Amino acid sequence: xxxxxxxxxxxxxxxxxxxxxxxxxxxxxxxxxxxxxxxxxxxxxxxxxxxxxxxxxxxxxxxxxxxxxxxxxxxxxxxxxxxxxxxxxxxxxxxxxxxxxxxxxxxxxxxxxxxxxxxxxxxxxxxxxxxxxxxxxxxxxxxxxxxxxxxxxxxxxxxxxxxxxxxxxxxxxxxxxxxxxxxxxxxxxxxxxxxxxxxxxxxxxxxxxxxxxxxxxxxxxxxxxxxxxxxxxxxxxxxxxxxxxxxxxxxxxxxxxxxxxxxxxxxxxxxxxxxxxxxxxxxxxxxxxxxxxxxxxxxxxxxxxxxxxxxxxxxxxxxxxxxxxxxxxxxxxxxxxxxxxxxxxxxxxxxxxxxxxxxxxxxxxxxxxxxxxxxxxxxxxxxxxxxxxxxxxxxxxxxxxxxxxxxxxxxxxxxxxxxxxxxxxxxxxxxxxxxxxxxxxxxxxxxxxxxxxxxxxxxxxxxx
Numbered sequence: 203x204x205x206x207x208x209x210x211x212x213x214x215x216x217x218x219x220x221x222x223x224x225x226x227x228x229x230x231x232x233x234x235x236x237x238x239x240x241x242x243x244x245x246x247x248x249x250x251x252x253x254x255x256x257x258x259x260x261x262x263x264x265x266x267x268x269x270x271x272x273x274x275x276x277x278x279x280x281x282x283x284x285x286x287x288x289x290x291x292x293x294x295x296x297x298x299x300x301x302x303x304x305x306x307x308x309x310x311x312x313x314x315x316x317x318x319x320x321x322x323x324x325x326x327x328x329x330x331x332x333x334x335x336x337x338x339x340x341x342x343x344x345x346x347x348x349x350x351x352x353x354x355x356x357x358x359x360x361x362x363x364x365x366x367x368x369x370x371x372x373x374x375x376x377x378x379x380x381x382x383x384x385x386x387x388x389x390x391x392x393x394x395x396x397x398x399x400x401x402x403x404x405x406x407x408x409x410x411x412x413x414x415x416x417x418x419x420x421x422x423x424x425x426x427x428x429x430x431x432x433x434x435x436x437x438x439x440x441x442x443x444x445x446x447x448x449x450x451x452x453x454x455x456x457x458x459x460x461x462x463x464x465x466x467x468x469x470x471x472x473x474x475x476x477x478x479x480x481x482x483x484x485x486x487x488x489x490x491x492x493x494x495x496x497x498x499x500x501x502x503x504x505x506x507x508x509x510x511x512x513x514x515x516x517x518x519x520x521x522x523x524x525x526x527x528x529x530x531x532x533x534x535x536x537x538x539x540x541x542x543x544x545x546x547x548x549x550x551x552x553x554x555x556x557x558x559x560x561x562x563x564x565x566x567x568x569x570x571x572x573x574x575x576x577x578x579x580x581x582x583x584x585x586x587x588x589x590x591x592x593x594x595x596x597x598x599x600x601x602x603x604x605x606x607x608x609x610x611x612x613x614x615x616x617x618x619x620x621x622x623x624x625x626x627x628x629x630x631x632x633x634x635x636x637x638x639x640x641x642x643x644x645x646x647x648x649x650x651x652x653x654x655x656x657x658x659x660x661x662x663x664x665x666x
Contacts (some may be wrong), residue, residue, distance in 0.1 A: 216418045219411065219611035220349035223286075224358055226406035227345060228365040230338040233403035235369035236377070236396045237301055237331045238266045241324075241389075243377040250386035252324060253317035263466075264590070267583045269332035270339075274580035275438065278572040282437070285337045285412040293337025294404035300331025301400040308390040310459050331400070338530040339366055339579055343559050343571040351418040352639060353505055358554035359503030360384060364494055367552070370465075374483070395571035420642030424431055437573040446565045446631035447574065453518055453629070454558050454578045456622040457551050459585025460525065460614055463593055465489065471608055474599040475534045480560075485537075489544040495551030508636060510561035511629060518626045521547045524616040529611045567635035589614075 241248035242263040249259050279287035307323035342362025346355040380395055382388045441447055464471075469482035496517075504513055524547035531539045562574040593610035602608045 204407055209295050214419055215414075215416055216349070216351055216354070219414070220418075222406070223410050224351060224362060225340060226261055226403075226410050227341055227362045229389045229403045229406060230297075231365040232360065232369040232372070233396070233399045234297060234331070234335045234338055235329075235366050236373045236399055237297065238263065238335065239370060239373040240304075240377060240392050240396050241328075242372045243381065244381045247381050247383045247386050251312070251389035252321050253312050253314050254321055255297050258321065258325070261325065261596050262278065264587065265325070266332040266335060267462075267587045267590075269329055270336050270583040273333045274336040274340060274576040274583075277340050278438070278531040278576035279435075280337075281341065281572040282570055286341070286345065286348070287407065287410045287412050289337055290341070290410060291404070292409045293334040293344075294400070294477070297331045297334035297360045298400045298404055300327040300329070300334070300395075301397040303327030303330065305393045305397045305488040307392070308393060308492065323450045324380065336579065340364070340572060340575045343563055343575045347571045352361050352508075352636065356504040356510075356556050356560050360497045363556055363559065364497045364552060367490055367495055371487055374487075386504050400482070406647065415624075420639045437569045438577070440569050441573045441577055444470050444566055447562060449625045449629050450514075450558060450562055450565060451578060451581055452621050452625045454562070455581040456617060457518070457521065457554065457558075458579070458582025459589045460618060460622075461548075461551055462582075462586040463589035464525075464614065466590060467593055467597075467610070470594070471532055471611060472540070472607075474602040475532060477537070481537060485541055485544050488541050491548075492545040493548035496549035496551070496553035497556055497584055497622060501556050503578035504560065508633065509565060510557045510633070513557040514554050514561060514629065515626055517557070518549040520556065520624050521550035522615075524550070525611075525618045526615040529607065529615050532581065532608055532611060533606055543596060547558070561629070564633045564635050565629075565631040567638060589617075 240262070241252075241259050245256060245259045248262075249256055252258065255595070277289060277293065280292060304324050304327035307320040307327070310319040310323060312320035324445050342359045346358035350358045366414075377392045377395075380392045450663075465486045469477075471480045472482050472485070500513060500517075504510060504603050510618065524543045528540065528547070531543050559575060559578065562578055563571045566574045594615065596609040596613055598609060
C-alpha cells in the first residue's frame, strides 16, 4: 500500500502516463481482433488458400471463444501476481508467436490432395494467438482502477473495451481489401499484415508501468494493497459466491453472447428473405457503429453521474426490446426497418457495456477488478459458443421463408427476456467502492483538520 505518515493523508493525483498505458491496451485489442478475424472475414479465399472446408474456416473464429474461456483465469492471476506489464508482455508475446506461425504456413505447400501441413500450422498458430485475447480484453477495468480517478474510470474502461469492437469493424473492412477472393494466394498478404501488426502492438508494452507513483483514488491505494495480500483464487471464490454479481453475470453474458451470434449469423438470418451478404454486412456495420457511439455517450455520462445501475436498467430492456422486434422485422423489402432496430440495439447494448463492467467492480469491491472482469468476459464467450451452435441448429431457410418467422431469432428474443431483462431489475447492490472512497476521503479530511488543530495548539504553547 502507498505509505503515509501519521497526520499526513496521502495526496491523490493522476499522471499523463495513464494515457500511454491506455493506448497500449487499445493497440493490443486492435491487433488481437485482426488476428481473430483474418480468415473468417474472407471465408471463400481462406478456404481456397488452406484447401479446407468452410467448417475449418469457422473453427479459426470459434477457437478464440474456447481459448478465451481457458485463458481468462490465467490472465487474471498473472495481472495480480506478476503485474500489468509482465502479463501484457506474456499475452503480446504469445500473440506474436501464434501470428508468425500462421504466416510460416505460407511456405508449406498446400494442395487439395495434401493440405495438412499449412492447415495444421494455421490452426496451431491461431489457438496460440487466441490465448492472448483475454490479457487485453480483461485489463481495461483493472487498469482504469489503478491509474484513473473516479471521474475518469468508466470512460477509460469504455475506450479500452470498445476498441475490440471497433477493430472488428475495421478488420472486416480492411482484410477483404488486402485479400482478393479471385486470387486465394493473396490470403498470405492478410496473414503477413496481422503478423506485423502483432509486433507493432507489443512495442509500447515495454514502456508500460504497473502502477503510478501515487494512487489516483482511495480505492486504487486499497486495491493495490489487496492484490499483494490476497491470492487470486480467493478473489475468484468471493466473486463466484456473490449473488448480485451472478445476476449481473447473466445480463452481461447474454448481451455479449447475443451480440456475437447476431453479428456472426446476420447473413444466415436474412438470406432466406432475399438479402445479400453485402446487405448483411451493412446491417452489422450499422449496429457496431451505433454501439461505439452509445459507449462514447455512456462512458463520460456514467463518470459524471455514477448511475451504473440506472444505465444498465434502462439500456438492457431497450436493447432486448429491439431483439424482440427484430423477430418480426426480418422480412422481404424491409431493410430500413431492420437497420433501425439494429442501430438502436447496438447503441443501447454498448452503452450498457462499460457501465456493467464498472458496476461489477462496485458490487464485488474490495475484490480486484481482474477477477470480476475475467469471469464476465469468459461467461460471455461461453454464451456466444452456446448461441452459435444452437442458432445454426435451429436455422431452417425453408420454414423461415414460408412463415416469415425465423426460429433462431425467436430463441434470441426469449433468451434476452429471461436472462437479461428480468435479472437486471434485481441488481440492487450498493456502490461499495464509491462508498469506501467517500469514507476514506472524509477520514483524510478529518485527519488533516486534526493535524492543523494540533499544529495550532503547539504554536500557541510555544508563544506562551
